Amino acid sequence: MLQVEQLKKSFDGFQAISDANLSVPKGEVVAVIGPNGAGKSTLFNLITGHLQADSGHIHFQSKEITNMAPYKICHRGMARSFQLINIFSSLTVFENVQASIIARHRLDQNFFRSAIRLFIEETLEVLDSFGLFEFKDRSCSALSYGDQKVLEIAIALGSKPELLLLDEPTAGMSSEETRKIVKLIKHLSREKGLTILLTEHDMELVFDVAQKIMVLHQGKTIAQGLPQDIRNDKSVQNAYLGETV
Amino acid sequence: MSTNNLKLIENPKGKFSNYLGLGLAITGILILLMAPTILTQYYVYLLATVFTTALLATSLNLVLGYGGLLHLHHGVFFGVGAYTVAIVTTKTSWPFAVAVMLAPLVAALIALVIGWFCVRLRGLYFGMLTLALGQLVWAIVYRWNALTNGDNGIHAIPVPEFLSSINSVYYTTLLILVISLVILYMITKSPFGLTLLATRDNPVRSESVGINVKRHRLTAFVIAGFFAGISGVLFVLVERSVAPSLLFWNESAEVLIMCLMGGLTVFMGPMLGAGILVLISMIVGLYTEYWLLVLGLLLLFLVLFLPQGILGYLMEIYNKSQTRRGEN
Amino acid sequence: MDFATLASQFFIGLSRGMIFFIVSAGLTLIFGVLRITNFAHGALYMIGAFIAYSVSTLFGQGPYGFWLALLVAPLVVMFVSLVIERGLLRFIYNRDHLIQMLLTYSLVLIAGDLVKIIWGTEYKSMDIPNVLRGSFNLWGASLPWYNAFLLIVGPVVALGLWLFLSKTHLGKICRATATDREMVDVLGINSTRVFATVFALGGWLAGLGGALIAPTTTISMGMDASIIIYAFLIVVIGGLGNIWGALISSIIMGVGEAFGILFIPGVAIIIPYIIAGVLLILRPSGLLKSAW
Numbered sequence: 001m002l003q004v005e006q007l008k009k010s011f012d013g014f015q016a017i018s019d020a021n022l023s024v025p026k027g028e029v030v031a032v033i034g035p036n037g038a039g040k041s042t043l044f045n046l047i048t049g050h051l052q053a054d055s056g057h058i059h060f061q062s063k064e065i066t067n068m069a070p071y072k073i074c075h076r077g078m079a080r081s082f083q084l085i086n087i088f089s090s091l092t093v094f095e096n097v098q099a100s101i102i103a104r105h106r107l108d109q110n111f112f113r114s115a116i117r118l119f120i121e122e123t124l125e126v127l128d129s130f131g132l133f134e135f136k137d138r139s140c141s142a143l144s145y146g147d148q149k150v151l152e153i154a155i156a157l158g159s160k161p162e163l164l165l166l167d168e169p170t171a172g173m174s175s176e177e178t179r180k181i182v183k184l185i186k187h188l189s190r191e192k193g194l195t196i197l198l199t200e201h202d203m204e205l206v207f208d209v210a211q212k213i214m215v216l217h218q219g220k221t222i223a224q225g226l227p228q229d230i231r232n233d234k235s236v237q238n239a240y241l242g243e244t245v
Numbered sequence: 246m247s248t249n250n251l252k253l254i255e256n257p258k259g260k261f262s263n264y265l266g267l268g269l270a271i272t273g274i275l276i277l278l279m280a281p282t283i284l285t286q287y288y289v290y291l292l293a294t295v296f297t298t299a300l301l302a303t304s305l306n307l308v309l310g311y312g313g314l315l316h317l318h319h320g321v322f323f324g325v326g327a328y329t330v331a332i333v334t335t336k337t338s339w340p341f342a343v344a345v346m347l348a349p350l351v352a353a354l355i356a357l358v359i360g361w362f363c364v365r366l367r368g369l370y371f372g373m374l375t376l377a378l379g380q381l382v383w384a385i386v387y388r389w390n391a392l393t394n395g396d397n398g399i400h401a402i403p404v405p406e407f408l409s410s411i412n413s414v415y416y417t418t419l420l421i422l423v424i425s426l427v428i429l430y431m432i433t434k435s436p437f438g439l440t441l442l443a444t445r446d447n448p449v450r451s452e453s454v455g456i457n458v459k460r461h462r463l464t465a466f467v468i469a470g471f472f473a474g475i476s477g478v479l480f481v482l483v484e485r486s487v488a489p490s491l492l493f494w495n496e497s498a499e500v501l502i503m504c505l506m507g508g509l510t511v512f513m514g515p516m517l518g519a520g521i522l523v524l525i526s527m528i529v530g531l532y533t534e535y536w537l538l539v540l541g542l543l544l545l546f547l548v549l550f551l552p553q554g555i556l557g558y559l560m561e562i563y564n565k566s567q568t569r570r571g572e573n
Numbered sequence: 574m575d576f577a578t579l580a581s582q583f584f585i586g587l588s589r590g591m592i593f594f595i596v597s598a599g600l601t602l603i604f605g606v607l608r609i610t611n612f613a614h615g616a617l618y619m620i621g622a623f624i625a626y627s628v629s630t631l632f633g634q635g636p637y638g639f640w641l642a643l644l645v646a647p648l649v650v651m652f653v654s655l656v657i658e659r660g661l662l663r664f665i666y667n668r669d670h671l672i673q674m675l676l677t678y679s680l681v682l683i684a685g686d687l688v689k690i691i692w693g694t695e696y697k698s699m700d701i702p703n704v705l706r707g708s709f710n711l712w713g714a715s716l717p718w719y720n721a722f723l724l725i726v727g728p729v730v731a732l733g734l735w736l737f738l739s740k741t742h743l744g745k746i747c748r749a750t751a752t753d754r755e756m757v758d759v760l761g762i763n764s765t766r767v768f769a770t771v772f773a774l775g776g777w778l779a780g781l782g783g784a785l786i787a788p789t790t791t792i793s794m795g796m797d798a799s800i801i802i803y804a805f806l807i808v809v810i811g812g813l814g815n816i817w818g819a820l821i822s823s824i825i826m827g828v829g830e831a832f833g834i835l836f837i838p839g840v841a842i843i844i845p846y847i848i849a850g851v852l853l854i855l856r857p858s859g860l861l862k863s864a865w
Contacts, residue, residue, distance in 0.1 A: 048453060049452075050449065050452070050453075069452070069457075070452035070453055071451075071452045071453075071454075071455050071456055071457045071458070074452075074453060074454060074455035075455050079453065079454070080453055082449075082450070082453075086447060086449060086450045086453075087446075087447065087450065088442070088443045088446040088447050088450065089446045089447070090442060090445075090446050090510075091439075091442060091443065091446065095439060095442075098439070099439055099440060099443040099451075099454065100454040100455075102436045102439065102440060103440065103451075103454045103455040103456045104454070104455060107436045108436055108437065108440040108455075108456050108461065109436075109437055109440075109460075109461070109464065110435060110436045110437055111431070111432050111435045111436075111437050112431075112435065113435060113436060114431075114434055114435065115434055115435055115436045115438060115439040116434070118436060155450070155454065156453075156454075158454065159454050159455060309671075315670055315671060317674075362850075362854050365857070366853075366857045368670065369610065369670050369809075369813075370809065370853070370857050370858070372670065372674075373805060373806065373809045373853065374850070374853050374854070374857075376802065376805065376806075377806055377846055377849040377850045377853060378846070378850050380802055380846050381843060381846035381847060381850055384840075384842045384843040384846055385840075385843060387842065388839060388840045388842060388843065389840075390839075493798075494798070494802060495798065498678055501671070501675065502675065505671070505675060535686040535689070535690065536686075537682040537683075537685050537686045538682065538683055538685075538686035538687065538690075540679075540682050541679045541680065541681070541682030541683035541684075541685075541686070542679070542683065543679075544675060544676075544678065544679035544682065545661070545676065545679040545680075545683070547675075548665070548672055548675050548676040548679065549661075549664060549665075549676070552668070552672055
């Protein structure tokens with residue numbers, strides 16, 4: 001579904017990504033891991049169009065999307081959540097997800113309807129599946145950090161994507177909250193058939209959900225394959241310098 | 246758990262405050278309709294001026310408050326609208342109706358051109374470019390003597406017979422104001438409006454959910470320009486003359502102050518700010534010629550102690566009391 | 574159109590550019606270090622001009638008056654700036670642009686009327702001192718001595734600023750604050766002192782600009798309005814916080830305006846806005862590196 005080939009990106013002389021390669025098969029959960037500063041977020045930003053690549057190609061569903069505008073990439077069926085909470089701060093929880101759904105239906109430029117009545121059922125369904133139903137009319141700044149992170153992901157799902165990118169979805173979460181997210185990821189993958197690409201530092205989580213792993217080190221893909229192969233890969237072990245895998 | 250709770254969306258409290266708002270609006274309009282019968286001509290003229298300014302301020306707030314863009318030179322579109330009416334009526338033989346319909350369209354067109362360049366930029370740079378391009382339009386109007394009469398302005402603009410009395414002007418401006426406000430309000434409550442708020446809160450996230458943020462902002466900019474053009478028409482009806490100073494930056498600054506004073510986050514805010522500002526300027530004018538000093542001190546106070554504006558402050562208090570009640 | 578006319582117009586434009594630079598340098602410094610949009614900068618410039626007028630008039634508009642005015646006016650404006658910074662500005666350092674702009678704009682309104690109250694509404698004028706009066710001949714062009722004077726003062730100020738920012742301890746701290754404020758705080762440096770210094774310095778420069786332009790123009794209200802927009806455009810075009818950028822764009826604006834007056838006198842006033850518009854569209858982040 002997603003193919004990244006020989007991607008390169010540098011900032012002011014610093015080579016953030018020197019040779020990234022990734023292949024995400026449809027319907028699978030793929031994880032990108034690597035030590036801090038390996039370039040995982042940069043890679044995500046390149047895939048979703050928030051950054052322009054210096055060279056290389058990105059193909060999504062067999063079409064080239066390298067350097068396409070983020071909103072166009074979203075229209076093609078890709079959605080992402082962010083590492084740092086990136087929500088619509090003055091809107092209610094309900095409106096946060098609703099905005100995403102409205103955009104998906106291309107009604108964002110519509111003047112003639114009342115926004116309150118649009119897609120109520122669909123929005124409530126999404127909120128419910130994330131356990132956010134009770135907060136729907138609250139201002140999202142009133143939510144706890146964990147709930148805000150869940151909202152993060154819920155907004156992405158409003159776009160009904162074929163490919164969902166999760167950028168460190170459990171960063172800063174308690175183990176209870178992390179378990180909820182793991183359950184959610186499994187549910188989305190198995191019941192909804194969503195293709196998921198995620199980056200994580202939590203190795204336990206990665207080996208629990210991922211069917212394929214790509215290892216990024218200093219901007220370069222050093223390994224890509226099945227979890228147990230990655231586990232035994234010498235170059236990966238070297239890169240982590242003794243981090244328990 | 247889910248769909249039978251749909252009824253919860255129809256919040257009874259919310260419904261009440263909607264009816265309250267509607268009731269107040271209707272009462273307000275009725276009072277204003279009766280105004281010319283009890284007030285002197287001067288106050289009728291003053292109110293007509295308030296209506297004109299209220300529309301201008303509300304149109305700016307679409308971009309400033311709802312769009313979150315630092316739009317520093319909105320007055321330009323107001324001036325362009327006013328000048329369009331002036332030029333068409335004095336330099337061509339086209340009917341007055343054409344002038345009136347052309348004005349907002351020309352204003353929107355200028356807004357399209359200026360906005361197209363500006364939406365590429367963010368934050369302070371956006372503001373600077375609106376300033377630069379707006380001043381460019383001012384300079385053109387100021388110097389293009391053949392078209393605009395340059396520094397002299399255009400005076401004694403002819404209006405149709407039925408608009409010759411101040412009362413008829415009053416009712417016309419009130420009517421156009423109400424219609425425009427209703428349209429603008431509907432726009433803010435539409436999916437477009439919600440999306441605009443989203444682009445204000447988080448343009449990056451908006452892009453990620455499929456919103457073309459640049460195009461959205463440009464659309465808001467053009468709509469605001471359109472209604473500013475309408476307020477320019479109203480201005481001509483009231484004043485019957487135009488001058489290049491209408492397009493200079495300090496006029497736009499005053500509109501910004503009105504929005505801040507009333508509250509950027511509330512629909513009625515800019516309107517309230519406009520009313521207060523016009524009223525204060527009239528009262529102050531009776532006692533002293535140093536109106537700018539008073540305005541400056543007022544603005545200083547606002548910025549330091551009431552940046553959310555009067556209505557913004559009231560909303561805060563209301564919301565706080567609601568959450569307290571909700572917790573009990 | 575002969576070379577002499579072109580040359581003299583270029584000369585005049587360049588010297589106008591020097592005044593633009595002196596004013597804009599203060600503004601860009603304030604931008605870079607305090608991160609504040611100071612609309613009151615034009616008002617400070619205007620106050621500088623009025624004070625220069627008063628000081629000079631006190632001494633019968635003679636030569637001593639001029640040089641004293643040049644000394645006193647910037648100092649007075651600097652003092653006023655200090656009061657503004659300590660008394661008002663420091664409360665809004667972390668607010669958004671609109672609030673900052675409107676606060677400084679409120680000062681513009683207040684200053685405008687205060688000037689009216691103190692000096693009245695009639696236009697004032699100030700004489701150029703004898704030693705700088707008249708013009709000299711260069712390549713067939715007649716160039717006023719006063720403009721030559723400005724062409725010396727400008728680079729001197731630029732040099733002084735550069736020395737201050739790169740060689741003095743306080744100057745280096747200012748630069749550090751512009752690039753990384755948190756780091757400066759962590760290092761225990763008193764940012765309060767830095768902010769006050771920078772704003773005062775900016776005010777001094779604005780006052781100097783006003784004092785320098787006073788003999789060449791009618792001193793009146795509205796001076797602040799015309800200079801502030803130019804100054805803002807120059808600062809943004811040159812790159813926020815970048816002194817050299819301000820110098821380059823000041824020269825472009827000054828010379829552009831001068832040639833505009835020469836070639837298209839009727840519509841010359843649109844030239845600066847066109848230049849600004851074009852440059853902003855082509856390079857929105859400024860010609861040179863911005864401190865932001």
